Amino acid sequence: MTSSARLTPTELALWHQFKLVGEKVNAAVERDILAASELTGAEFGVLTRLVDLGDGALRQGELATSMRWNKSRLSHQITRMEKRGLVTRAAEDSSVVTVRITDAGERALRPARPAHAESIRANLTEKLTEGQRSALASAFAVLLED
Template sequence: MNTAEISDEEWMAWRGFRRLAEVITGRIVRDISDATGLSGPDFMILMALIRDPHGALLQRDLLEYLEWDKSRLSHQLSRMASRELVQRSRNNSAGISVSITETGRQLLATARPVHAKSVRRNFLDKLTPEDVNALIAITGRLRQSERGFIK
């Protein structure tokens, strides 16, 4: 088979994966938003920041982690800063530092158990232990990208 050709089964796998990811992610984001007002991108950024011991990352490191367009990240951070979820500051030669605020920490603390409960209800409870192991193996292979390992 020509590598450019995609079989009917392969299209079914691709469409199923895309649709499933969209639906489940949408349900989880809706639960978080209903409970906290945070959007999906808000939650992703706050989770990335909280992983750092100081709750801060350089904007370029956040950009690399998220693999977003520079403009998208900049606009998202501006919206979040206007709601006092994050703070940006120039860090001399290092660039722009993005840090989580106390408001961001409080909302994230509320969102994290909602997120976990929603992931369990909408995803994990539907899988067997064998399914989970298979997904770990599959996603491990898929996370390899041309740009390196996707975290």
């Protein structure tokens, strides 16, 4: 690794492109989910994890870990979602809180899932050739290695 204090123009341009692409695609996907279901991106993330990872319910700590959020951020999000009737939260004992999707949450999620898939295709995967998708997936795998 180079120890220069400043990024080269090429490195800086790559960094900015990386950030902008992520922000652009995420904003488009979140906008499309909201239009289809009135769920925010964060709400969609919580609800899909409850369904996909926990068959409708997860311990709050597991949910926070799966979202890569700290406990405080998740707690505030769950409070907002409880007010909207999307989830419930119940203490199983003094140290375990379980978050559960409600019927209203399941109803809201139904139109959100296809909107999510369609938006990812329209804003990311279909804009790239198969070779570009493969190269990008390989590059991301390297970047995600520890």
